[in-house]
Amino acid sequence: MAELTYREAVIEGIAQEMRRDEKVVFLGEDIGKAGGVFKATVGLWDEFGDLRVRDTPISEQAILGAAMGAAMTGLRPIAEIMFSDFLAVCWDIVTNQIAKSRYMTGGQVDLPLVIRTANGGGARFGAQHSQSVENWAMMIPGIKVVAPSTPADVKGLLAAAIRDPDPVIFFEQKSLYATKGEVPDGEHVDEIGKAKVVREGDDVTILALALMVPRALEAAERLQAEAGISASVVDIRSLVPLDTQTILSQVKKTARVVTVEENPRLCGWGAEIASIIAEECFYDLDMPIVRITTPHIPLSSADELEDAMIPSADRIFETVRQEVD
C-alpha cells in the first residue's frame, strides 16, 4: 500500500491503463504539457507523448465527438471535460450521440470511452464552475455514472471505466484532489456498480457520494460519540449501475435512512433512491426517508454562502440527530 493523493490516483489509473493497452488515448484541454488545471494529469504527456496524450482546442463538442468517433473505430479514448458544468456545452454529444448509439444500432456498436470531469463545490468558483451535476448524467439511459470518494477508488474505478465496453462519465470531486489515502500496490482494478459499506452501524444508514462520504463519516463519528447513535455509511460510488442490493440490505438492517447529496434538491439522485426504498422496503422503515441536499438554488461563490448551501458534516450530524431522536 502506498499513500497517494486523489489527484495522483487519477494519474496512476490512467498511466496503468495506457501502459497496458496502446489503444487507450487521452484528449482534453490543458491535460498534456500543462498537466491539467487540477494537476491531475501531470507526467502523462512526458511518458506517453503527444500522439496519445493530446492537448485539444477549447472545443468541448469536438472533444467528445472525436472521442466517440475514435471509440467507434477501435480506440479507447479518455476525454476530459475540465469542469463538469461545461458538459452543458456538449450535452448533445453525451446524451443524443454517445448514450444512444449502442441501443439504436441494436447492439452493433461498442463505445469504450470515459469522460473524466471535475465536479462539485468547495473551491468557491461560483455557479458555473462548482455544480454537482451527477444527477444530469444519471437521467440518461445508456451511460454509466461513477463518482469516487477515495484515492483507491479513483484508481480502481477509473481503470475499470477505461476497460468497460460502455461509455462512463467519471466525476472527480474537485475539492478532494488534495486528499490522501492508501492505494493498493501494483495493478488495481475495481468493479463498477458496487457500493461500499464504509462504516457499519445499527440505527441509521447514511447514503453518500463523493465529497459527501468523508462528511458523512465525520458526522457518523460525532453521532456515536455525542448522541450514542450508531450510523452505517454507504459510499454509493456508482449511480449507474446502482447497487440497490447493498443499499436495501443496509436500510432494512437500520430501518432508517438519510441521503446526503451535493446536487441540488429537485431530481437529485437521492430522490430516485428514496423512491426505490419506498417501493422495495417501505414496511421495514421506522422513520420517513430524509434527504439532505444542496438547496435548489444556483451556487454562490462567497465562502459563507457556499458553505451554507452544500451539506456539511455539521448539518448531517444535526439533521440525523434530530430525525433519529
Place this chain on the structure above:
Amino acid sequence: MLTKDKLLEFYRGMVTIRAFEEEVRKMHNAGLAPGLVHLYSGQEAVGVGACAALNSDDYIASHHRGHGHCIAKGSELDRLFAEIIGRRSGYGMGRGGSMHIYDPATFNLGTNGIVGGSVPLATGAALSAKLRGTGQVAVSFFGDGVLNQGILFESLNMAALWSLPVVFVCENNGYGEFTEIDDVTAGRPYAKRGEAFDIPSEKADGMDVLAVHEAVSKAVTRARNGDGPSFLIFDTYRYSGHHVGDKQEYKDDEERELWLSRDPIPKLADMLVAGKKIKQAELDELDAKIKVTVIAAANQAKKMPEPDADDLARHIYAA
C-alpha cells in the same frame, strides 16, 4: 480517364438510390414508415460520386437525409428498407429508423438525427485512423444547415490542426427545412468557412457525378498522403422537399424546372449514349432491372417480422 465500367457503376448507383427513395415514399404514404422520412432524390450524384472515391474500409458519417449514403457505401437494400419501416432485421432492429442507420460492415458511422451531429464522429474516426496508422480516410456528409452550427468550426479547426484524413462534404440543396440557406447565412462564398482554417476548399457542381467524383478523389488522395482535410461544397437539390409530405410552397416552378433540367441521372445517360459507350435501349433495360431488384428488396423487407417489445431493454449496455 474513367472506364465504362466505372461510369456504369455511377449510373447504377444513382438509379438505385432514386428507385429506393420512390419505394420509401410509397411506404411512407402507405403508413408503413414511422415518423418522417427525408428523401435523397436529386442529390444522388453527391453520395455516389463521393463514395466511389473511397476504399471499402474508409469511413463515412451521414445525416438525416442519409439513405443515399448508405446505399452508395454498399449497405443491403432489404435491411435498409427494414430499418426504415421498423422491422426486426433492420440495421438497428427497428429501433433507429431512417435517421439512425449504422452499418459497421460498410464502415458507415451512421445517419444522424442531429444537424451537425455526425461531423465530429468523422473527425474522430480520422483521428483514430491516423493514430492506428491504417491509412483509412473519413468522409463527413452534412447539409447546408450545418454551415451555421458551431460544431462544424470546432471540427474544422481540430482536423486542420492535427492534419486529419477527413473530407468535409457539404451538400448545399439550398434549404434547411423550409428556409432558404441564403436567407440565414452570412459569409460568401461559403467555401470560405474551410479556407479560414487553411483547409483546401472548393465548390463544385453537385448535379454532376463526375465533378463530385473528381473533387472527392483529389481530397481523398490528399488525406491519404497525410496532407490533411479538405472542405467541399456541392450545390444540389432535393426534389421531394424536406420530408415526404412537404408541399414545398416555398419553391416556384421556374426553380423546380431549372434543377430538373440539371438532373444527374439523364446527364450521365446522355453522356454515355453520346459517347457511344452504351445504347439508350441498354440503359432502359438496366433501369428496369434495377427497379425490379429494388422492389424485390422492398417486398422482402415488408415480409420481415416486426420487432418484439419483449427485448426492448436489450443493448442499452453491453451484455
